[in-house]
Amino acid sequence: MEKTGCLVVGGGPAGMMLGLLLARAGVKVTVLEKHADFLRDFRGDTVHPSTVRLIDELGLGEEFRRLPQSRLKSVVLPVPGGPPVTLGDFESLRPPYNYIAMMPQWDFLNFLAAAAAEEPGFTLLMRHTVTGLVRDGGRVRGVHVKRPDGTSVDLLAELVVATDGRHSALRAAAGLALTDFPVPFDTWWFRLPRHPEEAGEIAGLIPALGPGEALVALTRTDYYQIAYLAPKGADARIRAEGVDGFRRRIAALRPDLADRVDAIRALDDLHWLDVRLDRLHSWHINGLLCIGDAAHAMSPAGGVGINLAIQDAVATADLLAPALLRGRVTSADLRKVERRRRPPTVVVQTAQRLMHRTVFGPVMAGKRTKIPGAVLFVARRVPAVRRIMPRLIGFGPRPEHAPGFARRPAARPQPQP
Template identity: 75%
Template sequence: MEKTGCVVVGGGPAGMMLGLLLARAGVQVTVLEKHDDFFRDFRGDTVHASTIRLIDELGLGEEFRRLPQSRLSNVSIPVPGGPPVTMGNFDSLPPPYNYVAMMPQWDFLNFLADAAAQEPSFSLRMGHKATSLVRNGGRVTGVRYRTADGAGGEIRADVVVATDGRHSALRASAGLAPKEYPVPFDTWWFRLPRLASERGEIAGIMPVFGRGEALLALNRTDYFQMGYLAPKGTDARIRAEGVEGFRRRVAALRPDLADRVDAIASLEDLHWLDVRLERLRHWHINGLLCIGDAAHAMSPAGGVGINLAIQDAVAAAECLAPALLRGQVSRADLAKVERRRRTPTVIVQTVQRVMHRLLFEPIMTGTRAGAPAIMLFVARHLPAVGRVLPRFVAFGPRPEHAPAFARRAEARPGPHPSPRPLLRRCPLAAPKGHLRSNG
């Protein structure tokens, strides 16, 4: 019978970060990822300032900045007959955390996996799909899994952490059902080429709003990552129009990109996202904790889902590592994580619900074809709001710092440094000498 300290199910940003942090504490941790690699397109690819700061605290900043990436500097809204209105300018934040990094998620996950592999207590198993929970009495004691070749097995653990996304098999196995909130749109992701004359280090987001549709363009090194938004439930109708119909939709919204819509070769190039906004009423049962999208699926509005999940992972590592080293994880330990991260989650989801109601719902129903006048007025005449918004997006409410046991100096040639002493409690306030500024 296999046994480990913690089984993390799901090798996304939250799962890989949690595995890295627990391993640096000396906890035996095994991450199960159902795919054979991380290469899947059109996942969330933003790394916000709170996460970049965390990476620096882990001593991985130099290596992270060597990864191919572009920098998101602002979010602007086009206005007919006039210049675009900037809703948020990240340059207003104190450097070096005055931008959002844009990179393929597989590069970021491989980066975390390489860092975690340096820790002797870390194990990553690709092609291992968790199928159900193992229970002993009233407690979860492990997971059952199936490998890519169809073989099955079990891993027992002191605690199981589900980071397996909004379609979490483990939360379903635990009988945990989320509360859902209405979402007025779904998203279709695709790529368009970016000309050499359009390239540069600085990236931006330029949304365009029509009646019943919207289009986002996120600048990448040599392509635009495009997001087409249409009313929820219209996927079958859009696909029935065929690829030519979809190309016409894109060209009508962005005539300047009409010369390259043929890059959408077929409908297979469209990646449909069934957008959800939901939150578990309870994130844990005895022996199981859900974090990230498994606990609270986020709308793409604001692009904050990945970074909120990573903050969950940091809080979980700091709260659970001492108990895991003792080999005794209680429900109270799991409850600490939920208490610490529930309020930031509620705040972000409330903001997203307001955005849905005021911005996206009128557009999707066709009652308005552009940004609300009040939004443009605020952006033009209330500069204080323009400073608050970038800070909220870049750091979010209650950003987490790296636990003391996980911090390293920047990597240097020579032996890998040993972990620092482990904190003995889950601090709801900052420990002495440990900074907890919001940026």
């Protein structure tokens, strides 16, 4: 049996960040990822200001800014027959952290993996699928793993951290109880081409509402990344309508894109997301900790899931690195992580539940087909809202900083034009 200090199961943003931070602390850490690479489309592509600041604190800002990316600087609501209304202005934040970086998640994960690979205690094992927990004397001691060649092995560790997402296999194996909160919609992601001459700020976000449906388009350099929202449970009905029916839905919501809906060649081009909002009653058992979506699946409302997961990883590394270096992590140590990260999680999820009830729920029920007048009034008349919302989305209610042991010197980032 092989043994390490910490096993991180899941190579998403939380898992890769945790692996990097613990390795910089001198902990021997192994990250297990079941896929052969990070190339999965329509994962969260947002890197929030708190994460950009964290990357600078780690001394990686120069390399990060060289990655292909665009910048979301504001959230603007279109108003039929009138000028658009700015709901949130990220440029009101203090530079250089006054934007959300938009980039393919695989680029971000490869970036983190490359930085972690420079640390002698870091190991990344791709195509390694965790099939269960190794237990001994009431404590999790490691995981059962299926290797790329089909053989199995037990990997042992002082601590196992589950960062394997909203359908966490380790969470289920541990028998951790979960509270589900109602969500009124699911999402279907796809792309449509964008013509070079078309106006629109790169990374701009444009919503459109219809009776019982909605669409959000993110403007990219040469395409639109689009989320179509329909009532939860509608997937079978939508697929029964066929690709022509789906094209008609999109053309009705965005007539300006009707000339290119044929780019949706088949329903297989749609990536369905079963939107969930849930939270574990307890994030840990002896020897196992869940963080990120494994502990609290987030709605895409506000786009804050990645931000929250990475902050979980920072707090986990900060609080547990000393215990891991000593070779003994107790349940009391794991409770410290949960106590630190549960309150901001509750705040964010409460805000998302409010958005579900007041905005998404009425739209999905066919009771609303335009932005609520109260929202437009506040956005127009209360300038502070345009500053508060970016702060909450960009940094969260309890932003985390890089632990001292993980920081590396680098040139101070310059404000961006």
